[in-house]
Amino acid sequence: MDIPALYHQFILWIGDGTGLPDAILHIHAGLAILLAVRVVTGRSLGTFIPFAVVVVAELGNETMDYLAYGMRWSDTLSDMANTWFWPFVISLAVRIRPMVLRDRPRG
Template sequence: MNLPEYYHSWITWIGDGTGAPDAILHIHAGLAVLLLTRLVSGRSLGTFIPFAAVVIAEAGNEIMDYLVYGMRWADTLSDVANTLFWPLVISLGVRLRPMAARDWNRR
């Protein structure tokens, strides 16, 4: 078994084990990668470093899907949207939030 097929069997095992639909798994995976990268790197969500890790992880996932299934645009676009939406919203929210008065005084 080659790496893409092994990866796919592992992803299928997760889906079968949780019973969650693929879309929900993508949402959870995106948020998990975002928060784990935040914790490991120590970088704020507003720096977009954690979001970049989500983008890289999703690109890797879609490359593996491509190697197993070939190009399936509808599935790929849906997966990308589900994985990136909330991490992007959270990153933008943290980046664009108004600075608290106590933080303003520390500048």
């Protein structure tokens, strides 16, 4: 049983079924994983734990791509950026927001 090939077929099935390009699927996957981990664990996005799971999931995805295709740096870096960007920005914003509100003068 060739697990990387089966995984690749599943990913192609998702892409074909949605009609979305790979970059958009990475964006959606990153956000979906971030929110799912937030709901399942109950941990705040500001703890960076949900974001860490997004990072691990994408590294797993890229490992499967590597096993199926070999190393393709431009594709790998693009996939990681698309998957991680918005989950990181959201996690950072949630982390910073309480500090900004706490430091604001009261009046």
